Amino acid sequence: MYQRQIKFHPLEAPERSPFRNRDDFGFIEFQNIGDRPLNLMDIRFAAVVDFKFRKTRPENDLEPGDFVLIVKDIEAFATRYDIEGLYIAGEYKGNLSNGGDFLVLVDSLGRPMVDFVYSDRWYPLADGLGSSLEVVDPTALPEVWRTRAGWQASEVEGGTPGSGRDQGPPANQIPGDLNQDSVFDVSDAVSILRFLFLGSPAGLPCDGTVND
Numbered sequence: 001m002y003q004r005q006i007k008f009h010p011l012e013a014p015e016r017s018p019f020r021n022r023d024d025f026g027f028i029e030f031q032n033i034g035d036r037p038l039n040l041m042d043i044r045f046a047a048v049v050d051f052k053f054r055k056t057r058p059e060n061d062l063e064p065g066d067f068v069l070i071v072k073d074i075e076a077f078a079t080r081y082d083i084e085g086l087y088i089a090g091e092y093k094g095n096l097s098n099g100g101d102f103l104v105l106v107d108s109l110g111r112p113m114v115d116f117v118y119s120d121r122w123y124p125l126a127d128g129l130g131s132s133l134e135v136v137d138p139t140a141l142p143e144v145w146r147t148r149a150g151w152q153a154s155e156v157e158g159g160t161p162g163s164g165r166d167q168g169p170p171a172n173q174i175p176g177d178l179n180q181d182s183v184f185d186v187s188d189a190v191s192i193l194r195f196l197f198l199g200s201p202a203g204l205p206c207d208g209t210v211n212d
Helices: 074-078 142-146 186-198
Strands: 002-007 027-031 067-071 088-091 100-106 112-119 133-135 151-153
Touching: 067 074, 074 088, 112 142
Parallel strands: 067 088
Antiparallel strands: 002 027, 002 133, 027 067, 100 112, 133 151
C-alpha cells in the first residue's frame, strides 16, 4: 500500500455551506499497488491524525489496484465529491497541518508501513487554492515521498479521490461554478484567475478555454 493523494488545505467553504471549517473537506487516500489483497484491520496512523482501520466491509481487504480513503468529515466530503462507489473507511480525528507535516502509518504490530512528508511550500496550488497533492511515482523509493520531487499538484481542482482520473463535472452544472461545489462564489473567481495568470486549465469544466 502506498500514499497516493492528500488534501491538506482545502478551499474555503462556500457561503451557504453548513460546513464552515475548510479542514472538514480534507482527505487522505491510499492505494494497494501489490499483487494480492491487503487486510487493513488495525493499520493506524502513529502521528498527526488519529485513525485506525476497523472492519468496515465484510472482507475488510483492499484488492490490488483499489483505493481507500479516510476523510475529516464524510458529510462535508460528500458535498464536494461523488461518494458513490468509493471505499471510505471512516473519519480521522485531528487536522492535517496547513503548513506541512510528517505522517506515519503502522501495521497492527506497530511496524512502519508508510511514512511521508508534505509541505505547503512545494506547490502553492495545493495550499488552499484547490489542488490536492499527488504522489508522482508509486514505485519510487520511500525517501522520495519525503521530497518535493515525489509529489505534484493535481491537475484537477479538488483532486480525484478514489479514481486517479478526472470524473468530469457533475450534472446540473451551474454556469461559472468552476470548482464544482454547486455554488457560484469567490472561489470560482480564484479559479479563473489561476487559469488566466498561471495558464493552468485545472478545474475548468470545459475544454480549458475561457471566453472574453
